[in-house]
Amino acid sequence: MPTLRGLLYALxxxxxxxxxxxxxxxxxxxxxxxxxxxxxxxxxxGGDARRRALARFGGTTRWREEAAEARPGHVLESVWRDAxxxxxxxxxxxxxxxxxxxxxxxxxxxNTAVLSVVRATVLDPLPFRQPERLAxxxxxxxxxxxxxxxxxxxxxxxxxxxxxxxxxxxxxxGEPMQVDVARTSANFFRTLGVAPVAGRAFLDSxxxxxxxxxxxxxxxxxxxxxxADPGAVGQVxxxxxxxxxxxxVAPAGFEAFQPAVQGWIPLEIDPASPFYxxxxxxxxxxxxxxxxxxxxxxxxxxxxxxxxxxxDAPRDYGTGFAVKPLHDAIVRESRQSLLVLFGAAxxxxxxxxxxxxNLLLLRVGSRRREVAVxxxxxxxxxxxxxxxxxxxxxxxxxGGALGVVVGAAGVRALRxxxxxxxxxxxxxxxxxxxxxxxxALAVLIxxxxxxxxxxxxxxxxxxxALREAGGIARGGSGGGSGARLRGAMVxxxxxxxxxxxxxxxxxxxxAWRMQRVDPGFDAEGVLTFRxxxxxxxxxxxxxRVAYFDQLIARIAALPGVQAVGSSQHLPLAGANWGxxxxxxxQPAAPGAxxxxxxxxxxxxxYLDAMGxxxxxxxxxGAQDAADAPPAVIINETMARRFWPxxxxxxxxxxxxxxxxxxSTIVGVVGDVRFNALNTxxxxxxYRPLAQVWQGSAYFAVRASPGGDPLRAMxxxxxxxxxxxxxVPISAVRPMEAIVSQSLGQTTxxxxxxxxxxxxxxxxxxxxxxxxxxYDVAQRTREIGIRSALGAASGAIQWLVxxxxxxxxxxxxxxxxxxxxxxxxxxxxxxFGVEVRDPATYGALALLLLLVALVAAFIPAxxxxxxxxxxxxxxx
Amino acid sequence: xADRSTILPGTLEMLVLRTLSLQPMHGWGIMERIExxxxxxxxxxxxxxxxxxxxxxxxxxxxxEWRVTENGRRARYYAITRAGxxxxxxEQREWERSSRAINLILRKA
Numbered sequence: 016m017p018t019l020r021g022l023l024y025a026l027x028x029x030x031x032x033x034x035x036x037x038x039x040x041x042x043x044x045x046x047x048x049x050x051x052x053x054x055x056x057x058x059x060x061g062g063d064a065r066r067r068a069l070a071r072f073g074g075t076t077r078w079r080e081e082a083a084e085a086r087p088g089h090v091l092e093s094v095w096r097d098a099x100x101x102x103x104x105x106x107x108x109x110x111x112x113x114x115x116x117x118x119x120x121x122x123x124x125x126n127t128a129v130l131s132v133v134r135a136t137v138l139d140p141l142p143f144r145q146p147e148r149l150a151x152x153x154x155x156x157x158x159x160x161x162x163x164x165x166x167x168x169x170x171x172x173x174x175x176x177x178x179x180x181x182x183x184x185x186x187x188x189g190e191p192m193q194v195d196v197a198r199t200s201a202n203f204f205r206t207l208g209v210a211p212v213a214g215r216a217f218l219d220s221x222x223x224x225x226x227x228x229x230x231x232x233x234x235x236x237x238x239x240x241x242x243a244d245p246g247a248v249g250q251v252x253x254x255x256x257x258x259x260x261x262x263x264v265a266p267a268g269f270e271a272f273q274p275a276v277q278g279w280i281p282l283e284i285d286p287a288s289p290f291y292x293x294x295x296x297x298x299x300x301x302x303x304x305x306x307x308x309x310x311x312x313x314x315x316x317x318x319x320x321x322x323x324x325x326x327d328a329p330r331d332y333g334t335g336f337a338v339k340p341l342h343d344a345i346v347r348e349s350r351q352s353l354l355v356l357f358g359a360a361x362x363x364x365x366x367x368x369x370x371x372x373n374l375l376l377l378r379v380g381s382r383r384r385e386v387a388v389x390x391x392x393x394x395x396x397x398x399x400x401x402x403x404x405x406x407x408x409x410x411x412x413x414g415g416a417l418g419v420v421v422g423a424a425g426v427r428a429l430r431x432x433x434x435x436x437x438x439x440x441x442x443x444x445x446x447x448x449x450x451x452x453x454x455a456l457a458v459l460i461x462x463x464x465x466x467x468x469x470x471x472x473x474x475x476x477x478x479x480a481l482r483e484a485g486g487i488a489r490g491g492s493g494g495g496s497g498a499r500l501r502g503a504m505v506x507x508x509x510x511x512x513x514x515x516x517x518x519x520x521x522x523x524x525x526a527w528r529m530q531r532v533d534p535g536f537d538a539e540g541v542l543t544f545r546x547x548x549x550x551x552x553x554x555x556x557x558x559r560v561a562y563f564d565q566l567i568a569r570i571a572a573l574p575g576v577q578a579v580g581s582s583q584h585l586p587l588a589g590a591n592w593g594x595x596x597x598x599x600x601q602p603a604a605p606g607a608x609x610x611x612x613x614x615x616x617x618x619x620x621y622l623d624a625m626g627x628x629x630x631x632x633x634x635x636g637a638q639d640a641a642d643a644p645p646a647v648i649i650n651e652t653m654a655r656r657f658w659p660x661x662x663x664x665x666x667x668x669x670x671x672x673x674x675x676x677x678s679t680i681v682g683v684v685g686d687v688r689f690n691a692l693n694t695x696x697x698x699x700x701y702r703p704l705a706q707v708w709q710g711s712a713y714f715a716v717r718a719s720p721g722g723d724p725l726r727a728m729x730x731x732x733x734x735x736x737x738x739x740x741x742v743p744i745s746a747v748r749p750m751e752a753i754v755s756q757s758l759g760q761t762t763x764x765x766x767x768x769x770x771x772x773x774x775x776x777x778x779x780x781x782x783x784x785x786x787x788x789y790d791v792a793q794r795t796r797e798i799g800i801r802s803a804l805g806a807a808s809g810a811i812q813w814l815v816x817x818x819x820x821x822x823x824x825x826x827x828x829x830x831x832x833x834x835x836x837x838x839x840x841x842x843x844x845x846f847g848v849e850v851r852d853p854a855t856y857g858a859l860a861l862l863l864l865l866v867a868l869v870a871a872f873i874p875a876x877x878x879x880x881x882x883x884x885x886x887x888x889x890x
Numbered sequence: 891x892a893d894r895s896t897i898l899p900g901t902l903e904m905l906v907l908r909t910l911s912l913q914p915m916h917g918w919g920i921m922e923r924i925e926x927x928x929x930x931x932x933x934x935x936x937x938x939x940x941x942x943x944x945x946x947x948x949x950x951x952x953x954x955e956w957r958v959t960e961n962g963r964r965a966r967y968y969a970i971t972r973a974g975x976x977x978x979x980x981e982q983r984e985w986e987r988s989s990r991a992i993n994l995i996l997r998k999a
Contacts, residue, residue, distance in 0.1 A: 038956075038966065042917060042940065045965045049918040 122367020144208020
């Protein structure tokens with residue numbers, strides 16, 4: 016009857032909880048006293064009367080509780096009391112509490128850390144206006160296509176493009192510096208729905224030829240170079256030797272498509288430009304409201320034939336082009352690794368939960384007497400069950416709180432550990448959501464793991480436990496279903512541990528194999544850096560070639576330097592240029608798609624500096640000057656493909672448009688794994704810098720054997736400065752760093768899986784140790800009798816180890832099956848090993864069995880040492 | 891004590907209210923009174939009296955206060971409220987109605 020009066024009464028008793036407790040005690044005292052008096056009046060002797068009065072009253076605990084339960088607010092109040100009680104009990108038992116806390120903190124922490132990364136980088140919607148209307152159109156779009164779509168596509172409010180990786184030198188504000196610029200369509204910021212914090216975004220007119228000398232600065236560059244001065248907007252800075260006006264500043268943390276972009280400059284749409292048809296950018300757009308992806312796809316597909324004619328493109332033009340949610344296109348690459356990690360973290364939670372449940376179950380066993388006594392004193396079953404549940408919750412919440420700490424540390428570690436080019440890594444953080452996830456996970460674990468012990472603790476508690484407490488022998492292994500449950504938990508732990516172990520094993524082999532792949536070059540002792548000369552003095556092509564030649568000659572003359580060269584792109588560094596190929600003596604069928612080759616210009620002793628072996632013919636030399644007949648060097652893959660049993664040296668090929676001149680092959684070099692260590696070489700062509708001019712170049716400096724190329728760096732800086740003070744040096748990295756960075760994703764997945772697997776094995780070992788120890792303790796009497804009857808110590812050990820073996824085998828069997836399913840997620844990440852490699856599974860299963868036996872061996876030894884006399888007397 | 895019966899389930903509340911309708915009384919007094927008036931037929935399960943009183947307090951049928959007994963000791967006295975009287979009245983009528991029915995069945999069936 017929830018009346019107002021009842022409510023007020025509830026409130027009052029809650030507020031006066033302690034005083035009403037005292038009242039109740041006084042009331043009993045009075046009652047018992049009065050009853051005693053009556054009995055004395057009836058002639059019962061004093062001491063007896065009091066005892067009988069108490070007896071007539073019944074268990075005081077029970078009625079006190081019942082009286083309390085009748086009181087409103089009682090549930091809250093007694094839950095709180097139980098929680099405090101539980102906390103006290105837990106603090107008093109560190110041997111139980113600490114392992115439980117550590118287990119939970121690790122499990123919950125690992126899971127929430129990975130979850131927060133997955134959420135920020137994969138799950139969260141893009142931080143743009145109405146992100147669901149943003150669609151990726153084309154991975155690589157040319158300015159010509161952008162131009163056409165902007166004018167014709169009706170499904171889109173805006174079609175935009177983003178072209179990453181334009182290095183610009185910036186002079187005029189402090190030291191000359193290299194700035195990472197992205198060139199974008201003028202409508203870029205509008206399409207995303209992002210407004211600059213200062214100044215303005217680009218005007219549509221700024222994509223017109225000659226109008227694009229404007230730049231929007233990143234917030235970080237604005238703070239760093241301009242001290243966040245609003246007056247920076249409107250200033251003119253020299254970028255790549257031409258004046259650019261700063262028109263705006265992007266919001267702090269703004270990141271689209273590429274992390275750490277420092278400035279945005281409009282892409283020129285100039286049909287007269289030789290670059291008009293070059294695929295330079297990623298195309299995306301904002302759908303008109305109400306237009307579906309399928310409708311947009313349909314409209315754009317209809318453009319393909321016209322575009323093909325317009326661009327004079329090959330027959331297979333436009334295949335594989337699809338309008339997709341932009342979100343998918345952006346997270347695509349990292350998605351798989353992160354989901355694998357998240358799956359692994361879930362297994363860790365499973366293991367931690369099973370371990371925790373096991374600890375609780377063991378504790379039930381050791382508390383049987385306590386439960387029996389409390390039951391006898393009148394505590395109700397539900398009361399005791401509730402207390403067990405509350406204890407589990409208190410512990411799991413404490414573990415969750417620690418998990419937040421672990422999770423926060425994990426997030427920091429992950430941010431440092433994950434490949435830095437992971438999109439949106441910067442937005443990963445510890446926040447209320449993470450804490451809520453920790454708490455929810457903690458409550459879930461506390462409830463699930465607490466229910467079974469609570470039920471077990473109270474089922475048949477009175478009889479069994481009292482008998483036990485009274486010293487009546489009990490056969491068997493102590494609480495049949497408790498033992499089964501504990502066994503099941505161990506099986507879960509071992510199964511999960513094997514899944515993690517298999518994942519780690521597969522990634523370990525992948526990393527190992529990738530590191531042992533011959534990349535085709537020798538990274539050891541090679542230093543690389545980037546130069547971008549842009550001053551007007553070096554504008555003329557001959558001057559620039561001379562500039563590079565002089566630099567190379569002077570650096571090569573430095574002590575400790577063995578070879579120096581430059582290249583337009585470096586292997587495994589992510590950039591590449593492709594073009595179409597024609598072979599003079601092997602004319603293609605009309606209309607056929609010409610083969611595609613990768614090409615780059617090189618200068619100096621680049622091949623020697625990188626350790627790329629020359630197989631036939633010669634390297635480039637002074638004879639390949641600007642006015643000499645065009646020369647090229649090809650790689651072995653290309654030689655094998657087109658001249659399988661002939662010498663390609665002396666043959667002529669043409670790169671790009673039919674108007675381009677024929678070039679003579681002067682040499683063949685070894686294959687280089689240019690895109691990734693796990694990807695075989697493509698058809699590749701090297702061209703001399705003197706004949707095919709490129710503005711910027713990566714330098715490769717090889718130290719003399721045993722030397723450290725970094726020691727030459729100060730001298731190199733001095734030489735560069737002496738030649739032209741306006742040329743910035745950027746991206747100074749040992750070649751080995753580039754190689755290991757290219758392995759970033761693999762190393763990261765492997766490292767984390769290894770860490771998870773190690774935690775999994777440790778928890779599994781602790782779990783099986785705990786269960787077997789408990790078994791041995793429970794069966795002390797049985798073991799004592801057996802050895803008194805003459806059982807050999809070997810037989811007793813076997814008895815103990817057998818149970819461990821059965822549990823571990825079951826776990827490993829289930830784990831192997833689960834791993835075979837789960838490993839499919841790794842398919843795109845592994846290299847050189849099958850995801851169902853039987854050797855890996857077998858070896859790791861054996862390893863896990865061994866761990867189980869070692870963990871069980873310690874209690875088994877203890878069992879052998881059981882003294883029959885003591886065992887029979889115990890209890 | 892074979893001649894004693896426990897109180898029928900659900901009727902303790904009515905008996906307590908009825909006892910309190912005569913005068914305010916402490917817990918032990920209520921118990922003694924019920925035992926006396928029933929001429930020792932009902933032995934009150936003493937442990938269940940106080941929870942019943944607590945429920946009645948919550949429902950607002952009785953109120954309680956600490957007073958000094960005639961022997962100079964502190965005891966908690968319960969007194970019936972207006973709501974308690976109404977409740978007693980309805981319970982009593984319900985009881986009479988059903989006991990009449992039961993009697994009829996017992997006599998005629």
